[in-house]
Amino acid sequence: MSDLDSPHPAETLDGVSTVEVRTSASAALIPTIRAVASDLAARADFDLDAISDLRMAVDEACATLVDVAAPRSALRCTFHVRVDGIEVRVEVEVDEPAATVSTDTFGWRVLQTLADEVDVLAAPTADGGRPTVGIRLDKLAGDPPR
Amino acid sequence: MFDTIPSATGDDAAAQAIVTALTRPQSGTALLTVAGEIDTVTAPHLEVALDTLVGATDGTLVADLTGITFLASSGLAVLIQAAHRADRSGRRLRLVVSGRQVRRPLEITGTDQLFDMYTDRASAGLACDD
Structure with missing residues (x-):
């Protein structure tokens, strides 16, 4: 996991810490990623409900993307930890340039409920490599009333 | 965009399991006890x-x-199915939920409305615990 060539090394810039986790795009490895999400949220003083929500939202985003990932590809999850919240970007490589995640599912509605912001990211071809699909979500530290 | 990870899957090494037990602790009551993390891997179980x-x-x-320490939307989905199935036989499923790990996902999604919720076995109508 210590890929020193990573474009986003863990560092603090403008009060933002970045943590990147990269795994095989396998559902069996999602527990590790959601554990990192919980840990970061706890250290960032999220309230307990917000920690629970972020853990579940990251799990949901990863599970959705593992479903559409190309075989034997990687999943990258980047956490940008701010003072007031955490932005998470999860990306996988896909075979089909047109591949995307469906947003008319129960899981997507749950994700929208859990996170303060959620979007689908699509990069048809990045750096001449395989196309990627991603999900960006943002969770605020203190859960605002909805 | 990013390098392929050499080991293609970690499915076997990281395989998770949940523990379930179905008992009849008293006449006229069936009790399912579940422990573990419920996600896309374990929800079918x-x-x-x-x-x-x-x-x-x-x-x-x-x-x-x-005993559930994590509940994903895939777990919520199977709980919702079970609630509807119980409803078709004129019953309401009772859930015993004590911790935030299960209560929060049920409440934030409104799923708790489909069940009778209890915080311990005694209040769910079970005469004696375990």
Whole structure:
């Protein structure tokens, strides 16, 4: 996991810490990623409900993307930890340039409920490599009333 | 965009399991006890256990979820199915939920409305614990 060539090394810039986790795009490895999400949220003083929500939202985003990932590809999850919240970007490589995640599912509605912001990211071809699909979500530290 | 990870899957090494037990602690009551993390990998196991609880018994149905340490939307989905199935036989599934790990996902999604919620086995109508 210590890929020193990573474009986003863990560092603090403008009060933002970045943590990147990269795994095989396998559902069996999602527990590790959601554990990192919980840990970061706890250290960032999220309230307990917000920690629970972020853990579940990251799990949901990863599970959705593992479903559409190309075989034997990687999943990258980047956490940008701010003072007031955490932005998470999860990306996988896909075979089909047109591949995307469906947003008319129960899981997507749950994700929208859990996170303060959620979007689908699509990069048809990045750096001449395989196309990627991603999900960006943002969770605020203190859960605002909805 | 990013390098392929050499080991293609970690499925075997990282395989998770949940523990389920179906008992009849007292006459007219079926109790399913579940422990572990419920996500896309383990939700099918929970679905089978809930089907057995709801399908093979009459009387009061109780699912004790206090041993669950994580509940994903895939787990919520199978719980919702079980609630609807119990409803079709004129019953309401009782859930025993004590911790935030299960209560929060149920509440924030409104799923708790489909069940009778209890914080311990005694209040769910079970005479004696374990």
